[in-house]
Amino acid sequence: MRVALAFLRGDLSAAGRVVPPTGFTARLTLLTAAAMAFLAVFALALSLATGRLADRWSEALARSATIRISAPSEQMQAQVQAVLAVLSTTPGIATYRALESEEMKALLGPWFGPDLPVDSLPLPQLIEVTETAEGIDAEGLRLRLAAEVPGAILDDHTRWRRPLVAAAERLRMLGLLSLVLIGGAMAGMITLAAQAALAANGQVIRVLRLVGARDAFIAKAFVRRFTLRGLAGAVLGTAAGMIAIALLPATDEAGAFLTGLGFAGAGWLWPLVIPPLAAVVAYVATRAAALRMLKGIR
Numbered sequence: 001m002r003v004a005l006a007f008l009r010g011d012l013s014a015a016g017r018v019v020p021p022t023g024f025t026a027r028l029t030l031l032t033a034a035a036m037a038f039l040a041v042f043a044l045a046l047s048l049a050t051g052r053l054a055d056r057w058s059e060a061l062a063r064s065a066t067i068r069i070s071a072p073s074e075q076m077q078a079q080v081q082a083v084l085a086v087l088s089t090t091p092g093i094a095t096y097r098a099l100e101s102e103e104m105k106a107l108l109g110p111w112f113g114p115d116l117p118v119d120s121l122p123l124p125q126l127i128e129v130t131e132t133a134e135g136i137d138a139e140g141l142r143l144r145l146a147a148e149v150p151g152a153i154l155d156d157h158t159r160w161r162r163p164l165v166a167a168a169e170r171l172r173m174l175g176l177l178s179l180v181l182i183g184g185a186m187a188g189m190i191t192l193a194a195q196a197a198l199a200a201n202g203q204v205i206r207v208l209r210l211v212g213a214r215d216a217f218i219a220k221a222f223v224r225r226f227t228l229r230g231l232a233g234a235v236l237g238t239a240a241g242m243i244a245i246a247l248l249p250a251t252d253e254a255g256a257f258l259t260g261l262g263f264a265g266a267g268w269l270w271p272l273v274i275p276p277l278a279a280v281v282a283y284v285a286t287r288a289a290a291l292r293m294l295k296g297i298r
Contacts, residue, residue, distance in 0.1 A: 024196075025193040025194075025196050025197045025200075026229060028189065028192075028193045029189075029190055029193045029226055029229040029230060029233060029282075030229055030232060030233040030236075031233065032186055032189040032190060032193070032233065033186060033190070033229065033230040033231075033232070033233025033234045033237060033278055033282065034233040034234065034236045034237035034240070035237060036182045036183075036185060036186040036189075036234070036237065036278070037233065037234040037235075037236075037237030037238045037241065037274050037275065037278055038237040038238070038240050038241040038244075039178075039182050039237075039241075040179055040182050040183075040237075040238075040241070040271075040274050040278075041237070041238055041241025041242060041244075041245065041271050041274065042241060042244075042245070043175045043176075043178035043179050043182060044175070044179065044270055044271060044274070045245055045262050045263055046171065046172075046174075046175040046178075047172045047175030047176050047179070048263060048264075048267050048270065049262060050168045050169075050171040050172040050175065051168070051172050052264070053168045054164075054165050054168030054169055054172065063130060063131050064128070064129065064130055064131065064157060065129040065131065065136070065138070065154060065155060065156045065157060066126055066127065066128060066129065066154075066155045066157070067083055067087075067126070067127040067129060067145070067152050067153065067154050067155070068124045068125075068126055068127075068152070068153045068155065069083060069124055069125040069126075069127070069149070069151050069152045069153075070124045070151050070153075071125075071151040073122070075151075076125055079125075079149050079151050079152065080098055080125055080127070082148055082149045082152075083127055083145065083149050083152050084096065084098070084127070086141075086144055086145060086148055086149065087127070087129065090136060090141055090144075091134075091136070091137075092131055092132050092134050092135050092136035092137065093129055093130070093131060093132065093136060094130045094131060094132045095129075095130045096127060096128065096129045096130070097127065097128055098125060098126070098127050098128075099125070099126045099127070099128060104123060104126065107126075108123075136156075138154060138156045141154055142154050183277070183278075183281050186230070186278065186281055186282075186285075187281050187282075187284070187285040188285075190226060190230055190281070190282050190285045190286060190289075191285045191286070191288070191289040193226065194222055194226050194285070194286045194289040194290060194293075195289050195293055197222065197226075198222065198289070198290060198293040198294070199293070205218055205294070215291065215294045215295075218290075218294060219287060219290035219291055219294060222286055222290045223283060223286045223287045223290060226282055226286040227279050227282045227283045227286060228279075229282070230278050230279055230281065230282025230283075231275055231276075231278060231279040231282070233278070234274055234275040234277075234278030234279065235275045237274075238271050238272070238274045238275055241271065242268070242271050245262045245263060246262075248262055
């Protein structure tokens, strides 16, 4: 703790005055850290949101199934009753019911419009099935339906669930990869800024060496100054990013496209990790650049 406080107190040493307090390197470091932190907030929000989305899709589809019955109109009611009888004796089923014509109309409305004449079309009958936590034996139910109600087909949503969950998982991985790339870009920009500051103060560094200053002593001043600049810029960028996330349209205003995008509950604490990590990136990048540049200044 004492070391951290001494580090944050600023440039109290003579070597600290080697680093120019203003200039393009200061603006470049602050701007880079702020921009990278702002982007990191959105990448983090994307990763967390897609993780929640994958869990929600997986849970919702894993607990539901649909039975589709295709039969002539005069046989439809009898086959529906036969399927309901099979479901009543099937373990792992919480609820089941045949969809009404109005519900079928609502399901097909987005594709065919609200005026679809459901009653006059030879549509299959759908039966909605909700599973218990234990789930059902899908293959066993399919065999029973094939034997007792040949016109009934079970869809346990596996073919829908797997691509959706896989897509959400890939989006989450892309978000995490974006965080790594953002950190690398920030390290590169701060390294260039530190090298420019060192090169601009080559004469002062030579004088300090003549009076006995060691390279570690000189490098410490650059590391402190650029680390604090990176931390300050990251704080500004993180705050701006969190405000931007908070101002996103609500779910009911944005519709399904933006559902769940952003942070939820304790997830708002995650962006607070970005400024300390940015300071660590700035520290490592500046220290490596300073020690390397000092070896080349003679």
